[in-house]
Amino acid sequence: MRPFIERLPKAELHVHLEGTLEPELSFELARKNGITLPFDTPEALVEAYDFHDLPSFLTIYYAGMSVLVDEDDFYRLTWDYLAKAASQNIVYAELFFDPQAHTARGVAFETVITGIRRAQQDAAQRLGVETQLILCFLRDMSAESAMEHLEMARPYLDWLVGVGLDSDEKDNPPTKFAAVFARAREMGLKLTMHCDVNQTDTLANIGQVLDDIGVDRIDHGVNSLQSDALWQEIARRRLGLTVCPVSNRFVVQSLTSAEIRDMLDKDMLVTINSDDPAYFRAYLNENFVALQEEGGFTADEIVTLVANGFEAAWLPDARKSEYRDLLDKAAAGRVDA
Ligand code: HPA
Ligand code: ZN
Numbered sequence: 001m002r003p004f005i006e007r008l009p010k011a012e013l014h015v016h017l018e019g020t021l022e023p024e025l026s027f028e029l030a031r032k033n034g035i036t037l038p039f040d041t042p043e044a045l046v047e048a049y050d051f052h053d054l055p056s057f058l059t060i061y062y063a064g065m066s067v068l069v070d071e072d073d074f075y076r077l078t079w080d081y082l083a084k085a086a087s088q089n090i091v092y093a094e095l096f097f098d099p100q101a102h103t104a105r106g107v108a109f110e111t112v113i114t115g116i117r118r119a120q121q122d123a124a125q126r127l128g129v130e131t132q133l134i135l136c137f138l139r140d141m142s143a144e145s146a147m148e149h150l151e152m153a154r155p156y157l158d159w160l161v162g163v164g165l166d167s168d169e170k171d172n173p174p175t176k177f178a179a180v181f182a183r184a185r186e187m188g189l190k191l192t193m194h195c196d197v198n199q200t201d202t203l204a205n206i207g208q209v210l211d212d213i214g215v216d217r218i219d220h221g222v223n224s225l226q227s228d229a230l231w232q233e234i235a236r237r238r239l240g241l242t243v244c245p246v247s248n249r250f251v252v253q254s255l256t257s258a259e260i261r262d263m264l265d266k267d268m269l270v271t272i273n274s275d276d277p278a279y280f281r282a283y284l285n286e287n288f289v290a291l292q293e294e295g296g297f298t299a300d301e302i303v304t305l306v307a308n309g310f311e312a313a314w315l316p317d318a319r320k321s322e323y324r325d326l327l328d329k330a331a332a333g334r335v336d337a
Pocket of ligand 2 (some may be wrong): 194
């Protein structure tokens with residue numbers, strides 16, 4: 001199945017750019033920016049990755065960002081991910097970024113978004129990878145800070161497709177950001193929010209993203225299966241769920257293959273994604289391969305999961321159809337996409 005998975009043209013809808021920072025690049029940028037890392041080698045840095053829940057991951061994830069300083073650093077981060085994506089036959093990606101994690105360190109919003117944008121344009125031209133950008137708010141920061149950053153983004157609205165919500169979910173429910181997301185909607189942006197796996201109050205939070213926020217998609221959202229009312233509403237609205245198997249394994253010791261199969265059986269729009277591939281040491285193909293092995297998915301089921309990624313994308317229907325045709329041809333072995 002690995003060669004089959006590798007050759008399929010794929011979409012990735014849940015990947016944090018800051019989560020694609022490879023240890024080797026950390027060291028290179030640290031050297032360039034005169035920053036001393038508390039490790040001697042990239043291998044030692046990886047050995048210190050000790051994730052067992054969301055907070056333990058986030059501590060290491062935010063510390064890692066200190067090496068991202070100037071516009072070229074954000075360009076390089078984005079370019080390296082997109083080159084990797086191209087090598088995995090990812091033809092379309094929606095990219096999260098966390099501006100508050102950078103402005104809090106004195107890096108200007110403009111520096112961050114301009115570097116990312118340049119790499120997106122170069123990747124479209126030189127690698128043939130189409131991308132759109134999603135601004136994520138950090139839910140453990142205030143709603144006022146989120147609103148300020150939404151306003152900072154106003155001059156760059158054409159560079160954004162949507163807004164998201166990430167970081168520590170505990171005691172930071174979706175409704176904390178209701179006004180921010182309502183304004184983002186007025187600005188013409190799509191809305192998504194993380195509902196991470198096995199969080200305190202997860203069912204209440206999933207209910208809020210449906211009823212109070214009116215999201216266009218849900219990131220993770222696996223726990224919705226525990227409530228008939230929630231999963232039925234998600235299925236009825238045909239909302240995409242961006243599930244991240246290897247990321248989940250750090251929290252629930254499984255790739256949630258049983259849950260993903262259950263979602264397919266319930267005709268939910270479940271998609272497969274990598275989340276923070278440099279930290280979890282698995283890009284999109286590795287997520288699919290591991291998931292297939294754990295869950296015994298058939299080739300047709302894999303194609304459905306990939307097709308769901310295009311259907312749940314924030315693209316015009318005509319563009320989605322083009323990608324779907326490309327996928328069907330590759331799956332049938334008619335073209336090497
Ligand atoms: N959940 C919450 N915050 C995050 C994640 C995630 O999966 N990845 C990066 N920040
Ligand atoms: Zn995420």
